[in-house]
Amino acid sequence: MSGAIVSLRNVVKRYARGKQIVDVLEKLNLDIAQGEFVALMGPSGSGKTTLLNLIGGLDTPTSGEITVAGQRLDQLKEGGLARWRARHVGFVFQFYNLMPMLSAQRNVELPLLLTHLSAAQRKTNALAALTLVGIADRARHKPNELSGGQAQRVAIARALVADPTILVCDEPTGDLDRKSADDVLHLLQMLSREHGKSIVMVTHDPKAAEFAGRQLHMDKGALLEVGTLAA
Amino acid sequence: MKYLPFIWATLWRKKTRTLFTLLSIVIAFLLFGVLETVAYAFAHPASGLSGSDKLITTNKYSITLPLPFADVQEVRSVPGITDVTWITWFGSYYQESKNFIFAFPIDTDSYFGVHKDDFIISEEQIKAFRETRTGTLVNVALMKKFGWKVGDKVPLHSTIWTQKPSGSLDWTFDIVGSFDVKDPSQASAQAGTMWFHYELFDEGRSFGNGTVGWLEERIADSSQSAAIATRIDALFANSSNETKTQPAKDFMMAFIKQMGDIGFVLHAILGAVFFTLLFLTGNTMMQSVRERIPELAVLKTLGFSDGRVLGLVIAESLLLCLLAAGIGLGLSFAVLPIVAQGLQGVHLTPDALPPGIAVAVLLALIVGLPPALRAMRLNIVDALADKR
Numbered sequence: 001m002s003g004a005i006v007s008l009r010n011v012v013k014r015y016a017r018g019k020q021i022v023d024v025l026e027k028l029n030l031d032i033a034q035g036e037f038v039a040l041m042g043p044s045g046s047g048k049t050t051l052l053n054l055i056g057g058l059d060t061p062t063s064g065e066i067t068v069a070g071q072r073l074d075q076l077k078e079g080g081l082a083r084w085r086a087r088h089v090g091f092v093f094q095f096y097n098l099m100p101m102l103s104a105q106r107n108v109e110l111p112l113l114l115t116h117l118s119a120a121q122r123k124t125n126a127l128a129a130l131t132l133v134g135i136a137d138r139a140r141h142k143p144n145e146l147s148g149g150q151a152q153r154v155a156i157a158r159a160l161v162a163d164p165t166i167l168v169c170d171e172p173t174g175d176l177d178r179k180s181a182d183d184v185l186h187l188l189q190m191l192s193r194e195h196g197k198s199i200v201m202v203t204h205d206p207k208a209a210e211f212a213g214r215q216l217h218m219d220k221g222a223l224l225e226v227g228t229l230a231a
Numbered sequence: 232m233k234y235l236p237f238i239w240a241t242l243w244r245k246k247t248r249t250l251f252t253l254l255s256i257v258i259a260f261l262l263f264g265v266l267e268t269v270a271y272a273f274a275h276p277a278s279g280l281s282g283s284d285k286l287i288t289t290n291k292y293s294i295t296l297p298l299p300f301a302d303v304q305e306v307r308s309v310p311g312i313t314d315v316t317w318i319t320w321f322g323s324y325y326q327e328s329k330n331f332i333f334a335f336p337i338d339t340d341s342y343f344g345v346h347k348d349d350f351i352i353s354e355e356q357i358k359a360f361r362e363t364r365t366g367t368l369v370n371v372a373l374m375k376k377f378g379w380k381v382g383d384k385v386p387l388h389s390t391i392w393t394q395k396p397s398g399s400l401d402w403t404f405d406i407v408g409s410f411d412v413k414d415p416s417q418a419s420a421q422a423g424t425m426w427f428h429y430e431l432f433d434e435g436r437s438f439g440n441g442t443v444g445w446l447e448e449r450i451a452d453s454s455q456s457a458a459i460a461t462r463i464d465a466l467f468a469n470s471s472n473e474t475k476t477q478p479a480k481d482f483m484m485a486f487i488k489q490m491g492d493i494g495f496v497l498h499a500i501l502g503a504v505f506f507t508l509l510f511l512t513g514n515t516m517m518q519s520v521r522e523r524i525p526e527l528a529v530l531k532t533l534g535f536s537d538g539r540v541l542g543l544v545i546a547e548s549l550l551l552c553l554l555a556a557g558i559g560l561g562l563s564f565a566v567l568p569i570v571a572q573g574l575q576g577v578h579l580t581p582d583a584l585p586p587g588i589a590v591a592v593l594l595a596l597i598v599g600l601p602p603a604l605r606a607m608r609l610n611i612v613d614a615l616a617d618k619r
Binding site: 101 | 233234236237240241243244525526529530531532533534535536537538539611612615
């Protein structure tokens, strides 16, 4: 696929578990276009999270090429990957992973500490991100004062605030009830459609996957295209 | 500075634990401030004498051994000496042994000749002192401390000198005036001082008559002090009462060292306190980082580099230690006047407090570095594996 924001070529990932070598991904190829919303499904241990880690620059492949937002991630070292993540990736986790001692607004400001923005600009941008996800009225609340759905919206605002190229979501609805899950998925869909954000989402939930424009199935380290919906 | 709110919030993540850790460091630095200042005061004593134009002559082998009164005349003959006076350690207290008084028998004329620039005292009071055989001049701070006033009779109990013929250790004096020091830095060193007549003392004591404790000399040219000291000691070389002449400050040092190595004792106590503190604070920091491994991993996913995460943990340790040290040292500075009251004759200054900040930084680095390195080396994938 030409003009892909994510491009994986012959990516191999092996782990050493004691003396045993575990093949997680085997010569995997994948392209994801700008603004595409991709759902990644598959059984536990199939390699979904490993693939997500590689696309998000949290891990490096054993071999193969990974290009995301024009940058060869397989050639970057830790410091370069950290700078690249700060600029290009927003992460959303199943359990939100918000800082419990910070308010929603301060949590959203965290990625902006790595920029040269002033305190006032950081606050403004954080509130804008919270407004975008529809939770600005809870800006002063701490995570333990928010519902699961609200906390996940804050996490999405944190992922968005630095205007990343791609959102990487690992089971973002796994800890939510159906109603909250649907709200979050609609939000992700809106970000993809209206704001052109590329999104890669790992999920076990077929209903959640239906919100994506494209569904991929992983099994034993290999990818299988399931379906493409009109985005 | 932009990280400060985040570091501050992280520090107070577990409020009770942080508060108790903070308190323990505060107490350690309160102790540090007080003990280090006392050690500094013992190592850098104020002589009670201002200027570098004063020498003190004692027995060569111990300041507790007396010198013959006849030495005074011989010392007077040394070129470069303008005045000589003589004093003996009286060793006394008022009512209770805790009320130690630095009472000295002095020879009026020669004493004020040597110390003419050191004290504030009226001519009328000096005149009254000359005219009253049992008279005493008392430092204004001592007058205030015991609520004494001119005309009061003050009984002192000497720990050394018995009177003849009764053998009593109790001596009674009449307050005829008070004095203050001109140099404020000498105020605490002189705060417990009072003077009475040498004649009364020498005639009244049942032993040691005709001897003096030490001599104090005023010299015309302070640059000649070493040469003059050598000349004085040469006068008594190979006699049964060899002397040691030294600047007033050195004399005070030798005097204080009689009490033992105060600095060593105080530093040993501080060493034990900080050794314990290292384990306490170090354990707290390690536990704090261990509990936050998923949060630290999240920071890394957001783009915080290994070095930045290391810096954040070190900064947290620095903030905790510097905050606690600041409070502790501030408290110690506040209680110094109370400590000074209990250490009359020792001149306390806050000069020893700045090193406390350096100790706080060192403590922060020692206790902060191991957890900071652990945080820096954190593998994001492994750290997030249990909580995503």
